[in-house]
């Protein structure tokens with residue numbers, strides 16, 4: 645996969661055709677099909693931020709409890725970007741939400757990857773316009789008999805049928821963030837641990853983000869009016885979207901959140917020496933790595 649692409653992941657075998665909304669797939673899935681639930685017994689489900697908000701709301705627990713009890717961490721790329729997957733049984737990849745022969749126990753709030761299956765979403769940067777574009781691909785796995793069914797359906801209609809359009813729309817700024825990170829790559833060395841912590845909290849742990857949002861530290865830096873505070877304190881989805889904006893601002897300098905006058909300068913004067921020292925260390929580490937690579941090459 646070339647850089648600049650982002651997939652809502654599935655395991656191979658991926659059919660290497662890039663599909664658009666008007667393309668047709670031949671597939672059907674229904675209760676009673678011979679392979680019913682087979683996919684949930686081979687679960688490898690990467691979660692998006694909106695998936696977590698939906699599931700933790702359904703279960704009536706905090707995002708922290710959800711992460712602890714229902715997910716496992718993984719690295720999304722070669723640069724330690726944290727991702728999380730749905731937890732399965734320890735001995736076999738059976739999804740913990742599978743409710744025996746009844747099927748998915750959280751069906752109305754199932755994750756985006758489950759809705760798309762047997763398709764996958766691929767968000768890409770258009771090389772000319774630099775805008776993000778969505779494409780799709782199909783996955784054919786031997787356990788899934790849905791491909792043998794006669795029904796033809798366009799990708800657009802399948803997305804509508806599976807009610808995945810809202811998920812895509814709400815997650816879109818998060819996908820953009822990951823695309824940006826992948827296409828830019830780290831300038832020198834890896835992004836700092838603090839950027840990963842911010843990424844993890846804003847992406848997956850909305851309740852912890854709310855604590856940070858209400859903290860004195862946050863309020864002294866960002867100028868948020870009372871109405872916005874009230875809204876974000878009661879609405880997880882709005883807070884999640886705000887978290888995406890904050891990440892775009894902090895990690896990529898796309899400023900959409902007002903800052904308190906002078907807060908940036910004050911923060912930089914406090915953190916300036918720390919950032920300079922860190923940069924110095926990163927440059928030294930990069931030089932050292934170059935020297936080692938050169939030594940190995942010679």
Ligand code: SF4
Pocket residue numbers: 683684687689739740741742743747748749750751754755758
């Ligand atoms: S969340 Fe539901 S649909 Fe998705 S793998 Fe688990 S049981 Fe299957």
Ligand code: SF4
Pocket residue numbers: 672673674677679680681682683684761762787788789790791
């Ligand atoms: S047809 Fe495919 S998606 Fe549907 S239950 Fe069977 S294995 Fe799962």
